[in-house]
Amino acid sequence: MTQNNNSPVSRSNDPEHIDLLALMLQLWRGKWTIAIFVFVFIAMAIGYLSIAKEKWTSRAIIAQPDAAQIATYSNALNILYGSAAPSMLDIQTRAIGRFNSSFSALSQALDNQDVPEKLTIEPAVKGETLPLTVSYISTSAEAAQKQLAQYIQQVDEQTAKELALDLKDNIKEQIKSLNDSLVSQEKVAQEQKELRIKQIAEALKNAEAAKITSPRIQQTQDVTQETMFLLGSDGLKSMIDNEASRPLVFSAAYYQTRQKLLDIQNLNVNPDTIHVYRYVMKPNLPVHRDSPKKPIILTLAVLLGLMMGSVVVLARNTLRNYKPKA
Incomplete structure (x- = not known):
């Protein structure tokens, strides 16, 4: 089995076989790209929290x-x-x-x-x-x-x-x-x-x-x-x-x-x-607001950032290493 730095998937005679180790290596090499997406989504979440109407x-x-x-x-x-x-x-x-x-x-x-x-x-x-x-x-x-x-x-x-x-x-x-x-x-x-x-x-x-x-x-x-x-x-x-x-x-x-x-x-x-x-x-003084839920929104922002960053990294490497069949 041969592998270079940009190869997303190990060579294999089985087209449905996916090398998870190679996949993880690709994500690790694209960690800064993923981090940027996470940062962007967190910034968007913070911006939403700052302008969203509280309930x-x-x-x-x-x-x-x-x-x-x-x-x-x-x-x-x-x-x-x-x-x-x-x-x-x-x-x-x-x-x-x-x-x-x-x-x-x-x-x-x-x-x-x-x-x-x-x-x-x-x-x-x-x-x-x-x-x-x-x-x-x-x-x-x-x-x-x-x-x-x-x-x-x-x-x-x-x-x-x-x-x-x-x-x-x-x-x-x-x-x-x-x-x-x-x-x-x-x-x-x-x-x-x-x-x-x-x-x-x-x-x-x-x-x-x-x-x-x-x-x-x-x-x-x-x-x-x-x-x-x-x-x-x-x-x-x-x-x-x-x-x-x-x-x-x-x-x-x-x-x-x-x-x-x-x-x-x-x-x-x-x-x-x-x-x-x-x-x-008597009417109580609420302690927790109904919305927006800060912990939930920030957690979703991190997850979405990870997902989108990972998709971009994998898609970029796939296109870069794509070779049409003779």
Whole structure:
């Protein structure tokens, strides 16, 4: 077997036989060429790292609000609907559900901007609705943490205002309904009063027709509509005057309705006292950036430099030692 300094492959009768030792020698002799390629690719990687836009992700974990965070809203619903009001657990679940919907809407709006922003919300545990993980990607760790906290607060305030607005609408409807109920009860009481006076007036006519002026019955509790004329015309006239001057008589339900109306009219729920989420983990300050990954990029640069340099060296030697067959 013969070999010169420029021969990439040892002479052999087998065309598919490759002399690995000769191949390694070629690469060794072209080490400076390979080193230049490695240097160039590393320089390109460093240049890319210097101009590439960094991405840092801040994350937070949230869950449904505590009872104290939603207490004013819950108390208002209890006053409005009494025993028909939703339970505290239902209110907490609805609150975090509305937060999730509003946050998702904000995420889509930010993603559709001319300069998109990456804001996401998803279950922290696969298959579970709560808790939720929210994240935001920015060009620096501090900016990602700060902006995520601001977006969470923004959605919380917006959702609280929506709940308070819904509550005000419900209060208006309840006040109208209770006032209508009071008017109806007052009308019924007035009709009952007028009916009572008519009954006494009818008994007075009978008493005058029978010329009964003084009571003819001793036990007044036994008096019926048919026997009322026995009380005498004088007594019946007094009863008419008394009934006409008496205030309307209402049932206990009327006063309960008025009490409920006053309680509802005094409701004043401040959105600042409503919070629809609870932090399990506040927005963190990321330690490692998402991209660009410096170690990975530099490693790839070295590998690509080695590969390209080796290809150039081997191709150059192959062309240099190529001899066409006679």
